Amino acid sequence: MPGTKRRKIVVIDDDDEVRGLICHILAGGGYAVADTGDPSRAAELVRTEDPMLVLCDISMPGLDGYGVLRELQSDPATARYPVVFLTAQREFTERVQAFRYGVVDYVAKPFTREILLRKLEKVLAERARRSGMAEGQGAAPASELLEEVQRESRSGLLTVEGVEGEARVVMRAGEVVESTGVPATGDPTARARFEEIDAEHEDIAAHDPPRLPGAAASVSFDELPEVVRDVLVVDDNKAFRRFLAGVLVRHGFTVHEAADGEEGLRLALDRRPWLILTDVRMPGVDGFEFCRRVRSHSLIRQTPLLFLSGWDDYKQRYQGLELGADDFLSKDTPIRELLIRIQLLMRRYADLGTRARKGAGMEGQIEVVGAPGVLQVCHLTRLTGRLSAVDAGRRADVRFREGEIVDAQCEDMWGEDAVFAFLAWSQGRFHFHPGDPGEGVPLGESFNQMILEGCRRLDEKRGSTASGPSWRAARGGAPAGAAARAASSSRAAWWAGGPAPPPPGAGFRPRP
Known part of the structure; x- marks a missing residue:
């Protein structure tokens, strides 16, 4: 109709022939079209043309469809534009991935004029309705x-x-x-x-108090390296878990989710997150028992833990902090305040992580992250060189090549035994010296298995009692099958956070 503004669509496809055909179909269907074969120009074109919809191919050289989508979503000025993927990929997994990334619909090639126009009309009509x-x-x-x-x-x-x-x-x-x-x-x-609310014409502001002079406009975790932006959320409320996970993911975190304390402990030992957020009231293993078990495991006992409770009760706060939690907040706490509390909790990693990325001069106090945490930073950042640690009259040296431990000495012990001895350190100062670690092959079956075994032995020693059969007696006085079952039961009890069994009796041996 004369004088009516035509609806505009931006088309992004590196294939000139296909792009030309799409533009021809859309123009014939009454649409205004802006197009480009260069995906790196997509975001600029969308900002300039202000379309009602973006039609984008997935498989393109340089920047693919997912890369274009990320660029659009990262800028508030372009994040509101709906994106429809156009691709020859027909696999179901590709469709699932596309919708997870935030596309509003998906058109598979080859297509007819009727299919393409009907799909776009459906998308635009649905958005108009919403x-x-x-x-x-x-x-x-x-x-x-x-x-x-x-x-x-x-x-x-x-x-x-x-x-x-x-x-x-x-x-x-x-x-x-x-x-x-x-x-x-x-x-x-x-x-x-x-x-x-139209973001172009009306600003949306958080209900935060006036900013202090020099305060940051938003909470940023850029000072933390990616390896420590790893968090476990434990809550039986699925909606709240997903809500909180979404907030954290948008701030650069990898998020693991658990519905109760038992699953949370299993994930904490398996994934070894650098922060734990947990509810209090959960079926089965509740938040308090979960916290107690976390603090009893040498592998994860230094991990910062923050309670998020739907009940803001001073008795709960006291009990949570008494069990070793680092902070206790109500679920009614504004998101910005929660992020600031998380930022403060994880500040202990900032300097450590920044130096770890370069490898030079990484140093600090062992009690801040724990001996397992110090070794894990070296492993995850694939450092090469020598980690030295001192505490009063004690000294330890652990040699790394590309993040793998190739040799270690702790007082009069060597190899794996020295690593196990160092894991027991609760305090001291460490310093990493980059350079050639010398000859050697990675110790143990794997880094993770060695750390797990060392922490298990340490917890067994801490929880050992005079009562009950010793591991040495079980090994010497029972058939091999029974001994194997005893070993399995011993490890299972440790992973479940229950009472630690007696120590295995395998003492540390000095290198000959």
Whole structure:
């Protein structure tokens, strides 16, 4: 119709012939089209043309479709534009990956004119229907609305009302800016409402107090190396876990999730995160028992642990801190304050990690991260050189090549025994000296197995009692099968956080 502004679509495809065909079909369907065969120009083109939709190929040289999507999502000015992938890949796993990354739909090649136009009309009609205010009632609709807002990078106010009260979440381009309360999307009586705000014409500001002079505009974890941006979230509320995981992932963290304390302990020992966030009230192993077990394991006892509880009770706070937690917050705590508390907890790693990335001058106090943590930093950052540690009259030297331990000496012990002895250090000072570690092959079956075994032996020694059969007696006085079962039971008890069995009796031997 004359005078009507045509809807615009940006097309990104490195194949000139295919791109030309798409542009021809879209123009014939009444669309205005802007296109490029250079994916590196995609974000600039989208900013300039202000389209209603972006149609992008996946397989392109240099910057593929996922790279284009990341560039668009990383800029608030372009994060709100819906992206539809166009590709010859028909595998189901490719579709799943695309939707996880945030595309709104997927068109497989080859396609007909009718298929392409019908798909785009459906996407645009659905977005037009969802603009302004959207509502959902019940657990599934409320959860889907929250996921939709995040996936489509929308801006506005999400309100969720349930039996536990009302939660209000301010969103900018799909990211949480501020939150009062936890969205109870798992509540079957929950009622969710999203009020859209145009990010171009109305600013969304967090309800934070005025900034202090020199204070940062936002919470940043850039000073932390990637290897320590690894967190475990333990909570039986799936909606809250996903909500919190989304916030942390957008700040550069790798997030592991567990629904109770037992699963949390298994993941903590397996993944060895550098931070643990846990609820208090959970079925089975609750947060307090989980904290006690974490603090009883030499492998993870130094890991910062923060309680996030739906009940802000001073008795719970006292009990949590008494068990060894580093902090205790209510789930009603604003997101920005939570991130600041996490930043403060993890500041202990900042200088250590920055130096570890370069390898030169890494030094610090063992009690800050624990002896297992010191070795793990050297391993994860693939350092080559010599780690020296001193404590009063004691001295230890551990030699690394590309993050693998090739030799060690601790007082009068050598090799694996020296590593096991160093793991028992609770204090002291360490310094890493980059350089040639000398000859040697990696000790033990693997780095992880050696550290696990050393920590298991250490915990057995700490928990050993005079009662009960000793490991040496079981090995010498029982058939091989029984001894093997005893060994398996011993390790299982240690992994489960239960009472430590007697020590195995294999003492450290000095190198001949």
